[in-house]
Amino acid sequence: MLNDKRIRVITGHYGSGKTEFAVNYAIKLAKDNNKVAIADLDVVNPYFRSREKEEVLTNLGIRVIGSSIKGSGSDLPAISGEVLTPLQDESFEAVLDVGGDPVGARALGRYHSYFKEDKYDMFFVINANRPETQTKQKTIDYLRSIEFQSRAKITGLINNTHLLKSTTVEDVLRGQELCKEVSEELNIPIKYISCIxxxxxxxxxxxxxxxxxxxxxMREDWMS
Structure with a gap:
């Protein structure tokens, strides 16, 4: 994590586990005594969003930025202007949790002027169990479409192949093989292997x- 750029964008297929990774990543940064902000830019999926854990994250000193509408009972496809704060204020370590498909990635495009080569990392989370990222070519096609819509380049891959609490070592290693194929084809490094x-x-x-x-x-104890 020490070599990652100050602005970290987390994206990937819906259900890949990108939000779970983003939340864990922000918490790790905060525990390392950093000033951290996590921004929820997911305007597509109303479920399992990082802002749902605002109380937990705030108690750890993490600034949580969601929609401009406060309250868990309301959800609009709107992004707060507060997102600009961690982008412009270099005292923050910024984590941006982006919508899990090319349509969701469009929300990131409006901030492309902040994504200079030496200022950001954009991590693509891969779960080999998801239908759109089960093969090398499908994964590459999906990755490229997110780059096009977001107007930003993927700089690292994250293997987050899982079956929730039933995940095995074999699941992760199978996902790792897929990530290696994509990494070698696109010359994008595998940054993290994320698992329980x-x-x-x-x-x-x-x-x-x-x-x-x-x-x-992101999953309550009673969930599978």
């Missing part, structure tokens, strides 16, 4: 990318 803590402990240490253990903040 119990599985992370069992992974080989020689994998490409940093093993990133996560907790499941």
């Amino acid at each position: 803590e119990s599985v992370a402990k069992e992974l080989p240490e020689d994998l490409d990318g940093e093993i990133f253990p996560i907790k499941m903040y």
